[in-house]
Amino acid sequence: MAGVQFNSKFSMKVGRQELNYDDARILDNLDWAAQARSYDALKFAYQDSLMQVDGVLAFNLSGEIPEPVKLFNNIYNSPGGFSTLGGDLPNYKNLQLLWFKRQIKKSNFRLILDNIGWQMPDSTVSYLLTTGFNSKIVVNTKIDINGSLYYQIGEDIADRKTEAYLAALNLGFKTRSSFRYKLGFNYVSGSEAWEGANQSSSFDPLFGTHHKFYGLMDYFYVGSPHNQSGKTIGLWDYYLGGELTLREAFKLLLTVHGFSSSVSIINQTLITENLNPHLGTDLDLVFNYKYSADINFKTVYSQYVGNFKYGNYKVRR
Template sequence: MKKFTFIKKFLVLTMFVGFLGNYANAQFSLSGEVRPRMEYLHGYSTLTDKDSDPAGFASQRTRINFNYSHDRVKMFVSLQDVFLWGAQPQLFSTSNSVSMHQAWGQYYLTPSLSLKLGRQELVYDDERIFGNSNWDQQGRSHDVALLRYNGMLRIDIGAAFNQNEKHLNGAYYNLNNYKMMQFVWLNTDVTDNMNLSLLFLNNGYQYDYVLNEDGHNHQKTKDVYNQTLGGRLLFTPGDFNFHASAYYTMGKDTKDRELSAYYVGLGAEYTLHDVWTYGIGWEHLSGTDQKDMIENPDGYKNKSFNPFYGSSHKFNGFMDYFNTNGNWANSVGLNDIFASIQYSKRNFELNLTGHAFLTAASVIKDGNVNETMEPFLGAEVDLTMSYKLSNTSNVVLGYSQMFGSETLQAIKGGDNAAWNNYAYLMFTFKPVFLK
């Protein structure tokens, strides 16, 4: 379908805002976001070689957000353009990079019960299973129907069914995404300083395979499903913050293999004088032994946990070595032991976090399935500094260093003795044009 240019969409949206201004009781706002980020990479997400040159680029996210509310109706539209600096010639006629990040309408059946339909972000708890992946310039959103109840017990019931084109027959779906998804999220305040969330998630994927019948190969397709159950407990007595999460996934993976995986996360923070915050934690994502994957590549039992739609960059180090939505999917899992210290005062914030990474399953040595390597993967140090320039803008500077092991090198390649680091500088401008 032909796309409007970004300018056309902005003008249409602005005129729509002006039209809605005729409604005296309506509330609306028009806001924006411009977020350029300059990045230096030398061993980001995977170990580099000693003789490899570093990479560098600048990317930018631009959003125009419209928010409308009147009577029982709410509506939100977010147009987005994500691009690399220099990726387009200075003279160009059209651009197809503009997308619809969010576009949803919400109707309140009662003051506490509503139906929310359309493309929207799904953000729950600490964003481990559902998050908006805000670090990624494109972000994450879902085309979903959401029934929401907001009372002493908060309930969200969501359902999605994806198709990449209109069909007159059947429901074939050939994108690398879930075909259908349903979830139920429950949340309640157990006490004044204790909060409990429970989650049930059902994923449906289309699996394409070849079936040999009578000496002939036939392309076949079927739907496979997996289910995730779990929850999160948050306890905040005084200046302390304790949290624990656990999830279990069962069913079939995207390749129709048996799936049985789990996740456990524990953490604690202590804030001193509203300035210093000290934190410790541990995460365990179950994994699959490499021996099993090699000996039975098509039929092994998948024990690797996948947090599916979470904000992966928030977890397991900012260098994204263990992003289970990408390069660490269906792997040997992960144990992450981490500690952090944060200084925050007025408009300035400084954060230092250290990680020690270990595998959760065995890694074979030199192709010998009867010999395994040490589980230690490496250590990472993340340093970030942020400063609030104004009420609508801020700047963040970050530096990360990975000290990889021979085990990490065996899994990812590259050279663990090389200098593997990553740095970035990011500005965010979020003005409100109309309110």
């Protein structure tokens, strides 16, 4: 990677680099994984004391299949990603991004416009546009609110006409200096079984760190497409959590997620019957010890409780 600092406010970077925007919901560097994620891109950035604006252009050529998360492969023998089962790594052919951030005291407002071109087997390119905002409002020293709303339109990686949504809200508050609560929800739209083969209402969260939002066991948007009729059924995720500071270096965190489908789940053997939309409950317990400014230890216990089956996907206790 090479970079140029034109002046105190305007800079440029070109080459393989990390991109990390907003709360890592849509596009980020996946730095919790050992291999992380990088992008071959040209990035222009402007920043002053009140706002920041980034513009990104990226283009991928065909090549050898690389380490799975390195965005270099451009071989699309069959669709992959979260909208369908199987297939090659869902890398883009080209990407154009515009990002804006406005700082207002301790609160901020961020807007993103992300256009991704997927190359089809016949060498045509289908485009999926994702736009939306993420905002953090600091009410006072004890209460803060985080909210996100995104809209997708265009064609997904399987070249299906797509219109989809994602919404999220998180409320954090302290009752005293050592204890902090959080509660909120994530909504990711999904596709009904009766939707046409060339249509999709499934939101693709693209290159975000899904592990951060939908439970630490990675059942959703990481380890499985959780689909029916070849399309993701979406997700309702309600959660409640607490963080207890035992001492300055010790923290205990507990989060409980309740998962449901955002659409009807059809019984595959009796299509006139709908199954229970509840997908399970995830409990995540984390013990955190900060040894120094550069060294941090975490011990995690997670338990997922669910017992259901739809399509080819089954969740076990």
